[in-house]
Amino acid sequence: MQAMPKSPPLYIQAREALMRQILEGRLRPGDFLPSEQQLANDLNISVGTVRKATDDLVTQGILERQHGRGTQIVPHTSDRSRFRFFRFVHPDGRPARLAARLLSRKTQTSTKEDQRRLSLKSNEQIIVITRSRAEDGVPLVYERIAIPAKRFEKLSIEPHRDMLEEIYVLYQKQCGEMVRASDDQVEIDLAPVAVGKELNIAAGSPVLLVKRVAVSLSNKPIEFRQSWTSALRYISHLE
Amino acid sequence: MQAMPKSPPLYIQAREALMRQILEGRLRPGDFLPSEQQLANDLNISVGTVRKATDDLVTQGILERQHGRGTQIVPHTSDRSRFRFFRFVHPDGRPARLAARLLSRKTQTSTKEDQRRLSLKSNEQIIVITRSRAEDGVPLVYERIAIPAKRFEKLSIEPHRDMLEEIYVLYQKQCGEMVRASDDQVEIDLAPVAVGKELNIAAGSPVLLVKRVAVSLSNKPIEFRQSWTSALRYISHLE
DNA sequence: GAGTGGTCTAGACCACCCA
């Protein structure tokens, strides 16, 4: 007997079809899906199977059901999304409310670490953004953000200006890249000169360094971010 | 018209009924649930509703379905559980495999911070465990663990002995307390004398300090743990 | 082969939103 490649369950096929439409931009954040009944007709499956397909996407936070209104692709600007990747708090546990100020933005050759973290070839260009993040005018975090130049050609942010929007929202709006998840690594570092200057601490004093790799809906690494802070703490909830 | 307290959906009632049985120890980790058909009969609901009730618990990692065998309360000793709260890696990303060696175990009065983290009254007693965690004989982490004496009376571990089992497994086996989730807070500290001594570093040198509050299935804080390390990093995956 | 979970259907009724 031949080994027959068994086709996956209908609800998984439906889920992937939806996911494909989202990834390809035919369904965009903020859009509503067709109604469950409509989808069931379109795909020639039952409503229960449509629900099962969307269940997973709802759990993943990609879709949001609104009773009586419809099912929406979660816009990255919603509050939940906005603070989903937010991980700095004051020593007393109060969340830090950080405004970002752009310091520089350059296109350059990637370092070895950039290449490793972002799965880039050795000659690939990246855009490097440095920012200072402050609360009530007090700088608390210094950031270096590396993103593949190729994917983020269209990103437009002006240097030396306050950044009013979350950068993940800019990624989505301007470049169609949506951050789905991230891996953070927290370590101790001795403040580099630029960090010391920006945070008003002595260069070489111990600071927390958070290295983050953010991945897109299609699970490709799209951002490598390093955040230095001496005054704040990093928090994480595990289940 | 009177405001009628509306009864929650059947699947939620069923889920909570199951949860109660687990919390009360009538269903224990490792046990199998009655079959879906059986549960449906017992509770006078349909199989579909039983499935919906258990879906959430499966997602939360409390239950595990085994096709053709049954549905099991996840034993805390399974690999997935064992490494669920495991958050230290080497700088190269390789997970640290830490064996624990118990240094001391004392019952004493709680500090202000213990009380705050564990929601204790000011006169409540705690058990304080200190451990050294090493990989291949090299000490990498120093830990102080505080747990409410009242809940953990029965905890039996001998001082100055290697701890062969995960401590969360001991909590569960000896005291019936199952860790469901934890909140971690990562900060910089200057190594206290005891930490410096145990980790072979100078007292006062900068180290990573992870403060963890672990909560039980019923969402009560049951452990406050402080882990100091200079050689390792803390990792976290966010979605 | 008996018993379990896994998928799928068709349809009922309810609760909510909005024009």
Added chain:
DNA sequence: GGGTGGTCTAGACCACTCA
């Protein structure tokens, strides 16, 4: 009131495990 998601049912058939 018409359309949407939310709950619930009863039953079919499949796939896996274990004796």
